[in-house]
Amino acid sequence: MEFAVEVEILARVRHKNLLSLRGYCAEGQERLIVYDYMPNLSLLSHLHGQHSAECLLDWKRRMTIAIGSAEGIAFGILLLELATGKKPLEKLSATVKRTITDWALPLACERKFSELADPKLNGKYNEEELKRVVFVSLVCAQNQPERRPTMLDAIELLKGESKERLSELENDELFKAPPAVDYNDGSFVAEDSSEFISEDRGEGREPGSDREVREIVNENTHDS
Template sequence: MVFASMFCCVKNSDRKEKGKKQLTWRIFSLKELQSATNNFNYDNKLGEGGFGSVYWGQLWDGSQIAVKRLKVWSNKADMEFAVEVEILARVRHKNLLSLRGYCAEGQERLIVYDYMPNLSLSSHLHGHHSAECLLDWKRRVNIAIGSAEGISYLHHHATPHIIHRDVKASNVLLDSDFQAQVADFGFAKLIPDGATHVTTRVKGTLGYLAPEYAMLGKASESCDVYSFGILLLELATGKKPLEKISSTVKRTITDWALPLACERKFSELADPKLDGKYDEEELKRVILVSLVCAHTQPERRPTMPDVIELLKGESKEKFSELENDEMFKAPQAAAADEISIAESSSDFISEEKDINRELITRSTGNPFIRVVMNDATNCCESIVLRPPKSLCLYRRVYRVPSESVFGICQFSTWEADPDASVMPVC
């Protein structure tokens, strides 16, 4: 069984560590967790996702727990379960959700965590807690720094280093003091020593995916930095990563925020629920850091330790360099041909309702890259556009399962488009 063979590595590692520190997690019986959750009663359900459901529970000693129960057993689900348990067993940090234990009996796969009474950041920004306005500016800054420190630990202090691959608001949980706990390591990847990235199947959440990861499957620490940038911008503005602006069109949060940041209109970016009660310098710092983290070029993004230093305002020199970065200079007027391409294909993420697919168009500077769902071939095609004169130059085809454009992609090689007017070397 996948889980048994994979998790033995953790057990062996734990035996070596046993003399150094006491284990803080254990194996639960199915009967114990059924009793704690009132047999996984619907009234105990905290949330539900593609993986299954999370339930509130109370153990015999009165301690509260959250139990993640896989919906359907399969080899794939068993692998994701094993990965999450292994990684949770490896890491220990105040801003990473702690593993209480797990249960693997028959086809039941359950992970037990400490219960977070303030649920997720997403629930406070967009969910049923949003009307309560419990996230004042000070709490938001603390959540930003705490989340950054948790991710930084994964990237630079865990052995081997870990890429989370699904950093988003619903995966940042909040304890009773609103301290951030980064959660959900089902998609995480261990990075071998010396490796700059791993090429893997694309998993994650639309709106948070770094372009090079979504397009090429190249996962690195920088991909998490990108996702964190989107999360940080979401935290400051109260907007979702993708905003529906009509029945068929969505706009990314960065496409909305970057022009305002270039014009230094930071007050227009602040979450209206803050009612103007924020530190203006801190708001500017958070906005600029978020946008440079979400830079389309991975080499331009900071590392997570740099992010923490910038968010804390510890280096005036580094922040001055960031403030004067060329990405925050007012954009030059574009040529007519460039405007027509950008307006038609690069500013928005469009949703084709009738075929239940996503038509994603995303500006990545020059060249422009479009990602288009071709329903006839059940493929996701990335098209490189080099404005102003050239049209479609190269195309890369992604084999995609029917349920999701950015689900599990198998990549083919680059193809020259026969309709292209110019054929440069890519």
């Protein structure tokens, strides 16, 4: 049933930077989904997979993807992945996991943006753009929907079109004092990412949400 719901959601997705679902198979124990062939592979493979070490995604390409992929599905998490090169969920131990937002928010509050940048970029990024990406990503991923910006506002902020809006964003309450996080009880998963980050079992998320984001067509990378 969960697979059928996920297929239905994926079939409805329409975005110029997201692959459309071509078909699926649900026979016996097989569960497969079919997309067009990606000659440049997926964003996932370039950030975390077989091509991540090559760092074909320079900062300019990452900003192009960030602005071009704006939609409501886990957009804040995607921005953080592009900026930091980290996975959405990090295992600290066999029983403790930390979300990318829990790692990034304290550093953003302390304005330690160089520690947030993907090391594979080797310092080759625009500092002001990185700061904007980090701030926008975290306000988009916060757990209070009414405080998240609209996609149009997010794009305007990413492009740096309004200095006044950027100043308001930088002084947002979210970035004044990071919440205390206790990872010692062995079961913590942060609330502020519960709508975006799932456990391995797929609980606590909207079916298809992370997969939709990860199937973004990377038109800006070199041909494989």
